Amino acid sequence: QVQLVESGGGLVQAGGSLRLSCAASGLTFSDYPMAWFRQAPGKERERVAAISRSGGNTYYADSVKGRFAISRDNAKNTVFLQMNSLKPEDTAVYFCASRGRFLRPDVPDSSGYPYWGQGTQVTVSS
Numbered sequence: 027q028v029q030l031v032e033s034g035g036g037l038v039q040a041g042g043s044l045r046l047s048c049a050a051s052g053l054t055f056s057d058y059p060m061a062w063f064r065q066a067p068g069k070e071r072e073r074v075a076a077i078s079r080s081g082g083n084t085y086y087a088d089s090v091k092g093r094f095a096i097s098r099d100n101a102k103n104t105v106f107l108q109m110n111s112l113k114p115e116d117t118a119v120y121f122c123a124s125r126g127r128f129l130r131p132d133v134p135d136s137s138g139y140p141y142w143g144q145g146t147q148v149t150v151s152s
Contacts, residue, residue: 028052028141030122035146038112042150046107048122048143055103056080059096059131061139062096062107064118064148071121075107078131085132090116112150119145 034046046062061076076085086095087111095108105122123139125131133139 027090028124030121030124030143031140032122032143032146035120035152037149040112040114040150040152042112043108043110044112044148046109046120046122046146046148048105048106048107050103050122050124053124053127053141055069056100057127058141059129060096060098060105061122061123061125061131062105063121063139064116064138064142065121066115066118069118072118073134073136076131076133077105079128083131085131085142109148112148116148116151117150118148120148128148 029051031049061073063071063073065071074087074090077096077098082100095110098105122143124141
């Protein structure tokens with residue numbers, strides 16, 4: 027079965043950086059567009075970044091453009107989220123998610139993603 031396992035979360039001061047990783051198994055990784063979502067307490071889950079199967083196309087929420095970068099290594103079945111200039115409002119649980127095989131990557135709604143990791147906490151202190 028498909029498994030997505032996130033790592034790299036933690037506590038960081040405002041202005042700092044973190045790099046999240048998501049290791050995938052149980053699927054032909056290069057066939058699947060990937061994304062990162064986040065969910066803060068009391069808020070809806072939102073997609074922050076997405077990446078096409080080859081990595082040639084990326085998509086970002088306006089709130090993170092210019093600060094976050096999504097990438098993938100298909101040889102290692104891993105997707106990354108580099109987060110720079112972090113703000114307290116970036117505090118959330120971050121989830122890795124996969125679209126269905128060969129589907130278009132630019133779908134912002136979480137219902138379009140059948141596979142999810144367990145999440146990793148990111149806390150940004152002011």
